[in-house]
Every structure is written in structure tokens, then in C-alpha cells.
Amino acid sequence: MLQVLVMQWFFDAATEYANHNRNLGMILFSLGGLAVVYLFYHFMDGLGNCYEEIFGLSVGQHLNKLMFKRIDSLNASEFEDTSRLDTIHKSVNGSGKLIWIGVTLLDIVFYYTTYFIFMGWYLFSLKPILALSVVIVFVPVILSQLVLVSSFKHLEAASAPIRREYEYYERCLTDKEYFKETRLLGATAFFNDLYTSSIHRLNRMVFRTQLRKHLVQLTLNIVTVTGYGLIVYMLFVSVMKQEISIGAFAAVLASIGSLYRFMNKLISERIAWATENIGSTENYLDFIDEPIQDTGSMPMPAESDIELRGVSFKYPVATSNAVDRVDLIIPYKQTVALVGENGSGKTTLCRMIMGLYPPTEGEVRYGKVQASQVSYDRTSAIFQKYREYNTTLKENVRISQMQKKAEDAAISSVCEEAGVLISSEVYTEGIHTMLGREFGGTDLSGGQWQRIAIARGLFRDSDLIILDEPTAAIDPLEETRLYNDFSTICQDKTAVIVSHRLGSVKLADRIIVMKEGRIVQEGTHDELIGTEGEYQRMYESQRKWYA
Numbered sequence: 001m002l003q004v005l006v007m008q009w010f011f012d013a014a015t016e017y018a019n020h021n022r023n024l025g026m027i028l029f030s031l032g033g034l035a036v037v038y039l040f041y042h043f044m045d046g047l048g049n050c051y052e053e054i055f056g057l058s059v060g061q062h063l064n065k066l067m068f069k070r071i072d073s074l075n076a077s078e079f080e081d082t083s084r085l086d087t088i089h090k091s092v093n094g095s096g097k098l099i100w101i102g103v104t105l106l107d108i109v110f111y112y113t114t115y116f117i118f119m120g121w122y123l124f125s126l127k128p129i130l131a132l133s134v135v136i137v138f139v140p141v142i143l144s145q146l147v148l149v150s151s152f153k154h155l156e157a158a159s160a161p162i163r164r165e166y167e168y169y170e171r172c173l174t175d176k177e178y179f180k181e182t183r184l185l186g187a188t189a190f191f192n193d194l195y196t197s198s199i200h201r202l203n204r205m206v207f208r209t210q211l212r213k214h215l216v217q218l219t220l221n222i223v224t225v226t227g228y229g230l231i232v233y234m235l236f237v238s239v240m241k242q243e244i245s246i247g248a249f250a251a252v253l254a255s256i257g258s259l260y261r262f263m264n265k266l267i268s269e270r271i272a273w274a275t276e277n278i279g280s281t282e283n284y285l286d287f288i289d290e291p292i293q294d295t296g297s298m299p300m301p302a303e304s305d306i307e308l309r310g311v312s313f314k315y316p317v318a319t320s321n322a323v324d325r326v327d328l329i330i331p332y333k334q335t336v337a338l339v340g341e342n343g344s345g346k347t348t349l350c351r352m353i354m355g356l357y358p359p360t361e362g363e364v365r366y367g368k369v370q371a372s373q374v375s376y377d378r379t380s381a382i383f384q385k386y387r388e389y390n391t392t393l394k395e396n397v398r399i400s401q402m403q404k405k406a407e408d409a410a411i412s413s414v415c416e417e418a419g420v421l422i423s424s425e426v427y428t429e430g431i432h433t434m435l436g437r438e439f440g441g442t443d444l445s446g447g448q449w450q451r452i453a454i455a456r457g458l459f460r461d462s463d464l465i466i467l468d469e470p471t472a473a474i475d476p477l478e479e480t481r482l483y484n485d486f487s488t489i490c491q492d493k494t495a496v497i498v499s500h501r502l503g504s505v506k507l508a509d510r511i512i513v514m515k516e517g518r519i520v521q522e523g524t525h526d527e528l529i530g531t532e533g534e535y536q537r538m539y540e541s542q543r544k545w546y547a
């Protein structure tokens, strides 16, 4: 704005000089003013760019934190629903963009709009009709971009599942966990084809939307150029009629160049980018705004039995129940073992007992309280598919209860209990050894990782512990020792153990046999072994390997 005013001042001084009315000093003075304004503009621009980066990072991390908090409040069963996974993916995608939409809006309000209002006022003060040209350029831009928003929103919604798909194939080809097996199987070409086909589908979708966008932009550019020409024509007529000074004519003509460049930049970069991404940021905002469900905040009732009444669970994409009308009472401090063939519903039942999955039918209660209303504070679990956290050994263990005092001696003791042998060859810095390859730490064998997962589960103070095939990767000698320890550990709490090794579930007070989501037998090991049925059949088939 200052540039326009100082430029007019300069051109007026030059005209006056040409008419011999002023001295050269005024021209030099106004030129100096122009230089100051120019430098000031670039200084502020540079400063703005620096702050934009810093601002982007800090606001970005705040937005991500809000999203992490929202994800943390989701019900675990929602992660089984593909459409919910798409929603989360869309929200993650939108989080990174929201900040730049915000910056664009601020730019439009404080930078571009201010500039256009000023130019409108300036042209109006020169000659009212001149101001119309700004409106001719500005209004169609806004209107047509509004039309494009819906196309990009549609593209965002339709492309989220495909993006998730090709990201998955990308992982199959490049991820550490998949790479070796994919290579060995010779499945690289297979995943490459799937990857290419999903990229092609996405490209077709993006092409249609981009084509529409560029046609609209082409039309807009024609309108803008027409507006530009109109201003030049009106200025020319005004100066010929001597309605405006030569200085004003020159200043406006020079400024119109930047007005045009401004408008072009605004349309093709800022507004177009904002239009393309407004859909994804809306996904983020919608996700953050979803009402938070109560995932359980009540304390676990003291000394309560766990009661399952007519409990069923169906996964969102499944056609039949994974757990089907189960009635079960687990008395306080009793250890129950769940056995059964693959897919019989043991893990799903455990997740419902923990309150992680709300049953689709029936109810799970701790005493008189619904399990879904109780917080997980006093529940511990050692999962079948445990996670390998790339942190130190100590952090890997204490992560299960960060608020608990974790002296090195206590961590070492729980590690010992779980069979983690802290030898100096493997754990070079003892419990402070960094684990996993991600950050250059020590990588461990499957069994070593599983022992750490056990230590993590044992470190957490609990009234209920779920051990879902906790020793699948552990050697037989250590497994026997661990099961003996488990029986001591489980003595003062309610425990559910899932295992395929029937010899090891003898420690349970009661064994529940599952088949196709239902309980088909229950009793002690001795009772079940003497009764014809599923348990006896499984036991015999395992025994014959050792006979």
C-alpha cells in the first residue's frame, strides 16, 4: 500500500521536475522513500516466512496432540471397523493441513483483502468507476473456488480408502516386518501390481477433479485479464481527460501489475490449495468434535466376581458372531484357563472380559458394574500379539504404569521374574539399553521380546490379569518355569489364561473349552480328561507327540 502511495509521490515529483517546478532533491528523496518501503516489505516478508515455519511446527504438534487424545478415547473395538479406520486416516491427513488452511485464511483476511480494499479505495478516490475493476476481478474468484470445494471434499472422502490400501502395499514391499518374507516368497511382483493398480485408481480420481479445477481456473484467468485490461483502459481515458495526474496514472499502472500478480498468486496458489485441502481439514475437525464416549472411569469394585451373561460379539465386517451367547462367572481371585482350537473366540472373549470390546449382545459385569464403565487402572494384560517398543529396556517395562515408582532395582527384579536375562553381551547398558533397530538399538529374538512383554504385564499393579498365549515364542524350559511363576503371581488376583499347551493350563482352578464362539465344556483338568469330549480329544492329540 505504501509502495503505491510513495510511487505516486515519485512520479508526481518527476512530472513536476519535467515541468521545471521542483528540484532534483524531491525526486531523490521520493526514490529513497521507495527504496525504504521496498526494503521494509522484503524484511517483513522474510520475518513472516521464518515465523511461519516455527508457528507451523508448534501449532502442528498441538493439533496432533488433540488428535492423539481423541484417538486415545476411542473404543478399542472401533479399530476393527474399516470405515472408522478410514475416518482416523482422513483425520490424520487433515491435521497436517489445518495449520496451512489457517495461515491461508489469515493471509486472505489480513494481507490480500487489506490490499484489495486499499486498492479499491485508492482507485475510487482517483475516479469512482475505477474501483469497479477490483470487484470484477475479486468476486468471481471467490465464487468459483466455493464451487470447487465440494469436488475436492468428494475426492478426499473417496480417496481415503485407496490411500490406505496403497500405503499398506507399500508397507508389504518396504517395511522391515514384511520385507524379508515378501522377498523370500517372491511376492514382490504381486504387491507391486496391487500397489500400481491402487495408484492408478487414485490417479483417475485425482485427474477428473484436477481437470475440473484447471478449467475453472482458466475461466478465472480470463476474467482477471479482462479486469486488468478494463482498469488500464479506464486509466488511460482518465489521464487523457486530465481527471487524474500523470503521477497517479503511472503509480496505478505499476501497481496494477502487482495487483494482477497478487491476484494470480492468490487464485492459483493460496485459494486453490485451500480449496483442495478444506475437505481433509474438515475431516480432522469433525473427528475432534465427535462426542467422546465414556470409555470407563469408575474404579474396579473391590473383591468382585466377573460375570458374563448371554455375551456375544460380532466384528463389524464379519457375518457371524466370534463369541456367541456365552454365560460365565469367574469368581474373585480364581484363575480360569480358556482353551480351544484356532478361531474359537478365546482372544475376543478376553477382550470383552477386560472391557476393551463392548459386547454386541449381553453384558459383562464386575460385581454390579458394567465392565465398559470401569477404568483399566487395575487390569493388566500380556497380549498374544505384543508390541516391540523401540525404547530402553527400562521404559519398555515401566510403560505399563508410568506413574508407579520405577527404581532400577524394581525393574531388574521384574525382568528377572519374567526371565529377561540382563547379560552384558545383549543388554550392553543394562536396563538402560536401547532396544530395536529403529533408533540404532539392540535387536532381540522373538522370545526375548516376549519376555519383556511379560515383564511389562507383571510390573503393572492389577486385580485382573489376562495372559493371552503369553509364552508362544518362549523355549519349553523357560515356559515351564514361567507357568509355575504365573500360578504364584495369579494367586492374589483374578486371572484368565489362554494357552494351546494343555499341560500348562493345569494350574488353573477351572478350564473353559471353547468351540465356534461357544463354551462347550468346563471343569478342572482331571475332570475334563476323564470326560469324553473336546478337551480329551485335544489332550490326547498333544500327548501322542510325547508318548
Ligand SMILES: Nc1ncnc2c1ncn2[C@@H]1O[C@H](COP(=O)(O)OP(=O)(O)OP(=O)(O)O)[C@@H](O)[C@H]1O
Pocket: 080, 315, 316, 317, 318, 322, 340, 341, 342, 343, 344, 345, 346, 347, 348, 349, 384
Ligand atoms: N478383526 C476381526 N475382524 C473380523 N473377524 C475377526 C477379527 N478378529 C477375529 N475375527 C474372527 O473371530 C473369530 C474368533 O477369533 P479369536 O481371535 O477370538 O479366536 P482365538 O480362539 O483367540 O484364535 P487363536 O487361537 O487362533 O488365537 C475367528 O473366526 C476370527 O476369524
